[in-house]
Every structure is written in C-alpha cells, then in structure tokens.
Amino acid sequence: VVVIVIGLAGAAFNQQKEQELGFHEQMQIGPYTLICDNYTQEDNPNYSIEYAILNVYKNGKPIGQMFPAKKFFKASQQPDTIVANHSTPIEDLYVIYAGKNLDSDKPIIKVFINPLVMWIWTGVWVLIFGTVVAMIPPISAAAVPFVQRVRPTAVALPVHSEPVEAGD
Incomplete structure (x- = not known):
C-alpha cells in the first residue's frame, strides 16, 4: 500500500502540453525535447491512419523515436x-497525435509527463502477491490431522427389584 501511495504522490507533479508541430519543429516539456521528423498517412481497405514520427531527447540525449497515431476505421x-509512451521507474512520457489544425494544416501533438506511474503498478502487484501468500495455509497446520477423542458412554441396565424364583 505504501508503494501505491508513493506512486499517487507523483501525480502532484504531472505536466502536460499541447502544441502544433510542423516538420522539423520542436516542442519542449520538462527535460524532454520532441522534434518532428515526419508525418505520414496510409490507407488500406479497413482503415486509414495518420501518424507522426518524432525524435525524442531527454536532457539533450536521444532516447528514441515515438509514433503517435490517429486511426479511422472505415x-x-x-x-x-x-x-x-516511454516508461521508466521515475516517470512516463505519453505522446498523442490529436489530429490536424484545420486552419494551419499542422498536426497537433499533446504530451503528458506522469511521474512515478510504474510505482503504482508495482504496488498493485505487491498487494496481489501479498494477498495470495496470506491465503495459503501454513504447512505446520496442514500436516497435523485433527483427531477427535470420543469417550465411551456407560449403558444403564434395568434393575429388578423383585426376587426371581427358580422354577417359575
């Protein structure tokens, strides 16, 4: 439970930003820089998809490319x-392709930084594991069979008060 509370405390430091991002333009949020490498659209019989190809840097060091997309099922x-998304134990980076601005025809990118999200999920797994372990009976209790002792009860026999004569 403590691990979950630590994770939830990170929500106080969430950051978000929305920006139009044209070709080779960049967006800065917290320690991250996102640079638009390309936008592309594909069409097939089932759906059409638009997605962004973004180069992502943290503190000036490349961490990879991200491909947020918008898909439309026909x-x-x-x-x-x-x-x-890009997840680390410290924070999660979420990038959303929100569509294009109809006036400028530039794509709109939304970015969210959520600290300590991984700790919430870790806390949930610890809680589930602890619950399962607590439900397992101890081995010593399972090894000793329960034996109930039964005391024999006395049987009352009828007592005759009249003398019995022989030959009758």
Missing part, C-alpha cells in the same frame, strides 16, 4: 487514438 466510422 466500416464502423470510428476513430482510434494510438498513444506512444
């Missing part, structure tokens, strides 16, 4: 957002 006419 048959059901339903959109779907594919969130790109």
Whole structure:
C-alpha cells in the first residue's frame, strides 16, 4: 500500500502540453525535447491512419523515436487514438497525435509527463502477491490431522427389584 501511495504522490507533479508541430519543429516539456521528423498517412481497405514520427531527447540525449497515431476505421466510422509512451521507474512520457489544425494544416501533438506511474503498478502487484501468500495455509497446520477423542458412554441396565424364583 505504501508503494501505491508513493506512486499517487507523483501525480502532484504531472505536466502536460499541447502544441502544433510542423516538420522539423520542436516542442519542449520538462527535460524532454520532441522534434518532428515526419508525418505520414496510409490507407488500406479497413482503415486509414495518420501518424507522426518524432525524435525524442531527454536532457539533450536521444532516447528514441515515438509514433503517435490517429486511426479511422472505415466500416464502423470510428476513430482510434494510438498513444506512444516511454516508461521508466521515475516517470512516463505519453505522446498523442490529436489530429490536424484545420486552419494551419499542422498536426497537433499533446504530451503528458506522469511521474512515478510504474510505482503504482508495482504496488498493485505487491498487494496481489501479498494477498495470495496470506491465503495459503501454513504447512505446520496442514500436516497435523485433527483427531477427535470420543469417550465411551456407560449403558444403564434395568434393575429388578423383585426376587426371581427358580422354577417359575
């Protein structure tokens, strides 16, 4: 439970930013810099998808590329957002492709930094594991069979008060 509380305390330090991000433009949030490498669109019979290719840096050091996307299913006419994330024990970085600005035709990128999220999930797993362990009976209790001792009861026999004569 303490691990979960530590994770929830990190929510006080959440950061978020939304910005239009054109080709080779950059976005800064906390220690992260995101640079737009490319935007692309693909179309197939089932869905169309637009996604961003972003180079991500933390404190100036590259940590990789992220590919947030927006997918549209043709048959059901339903959109779907594919969130790109980078998780560490310290914080999680979530990047969302929110679509394009209709006026500027630039893609809109939303970024969230959520500290200590991994600790919440770690706390949940510790809680589940502890519950399972607590439900297992101790080996010493399972090895000793329960024996109930039964005391024999006395049987009362009828007593005759009249003398019995022989020959009757």
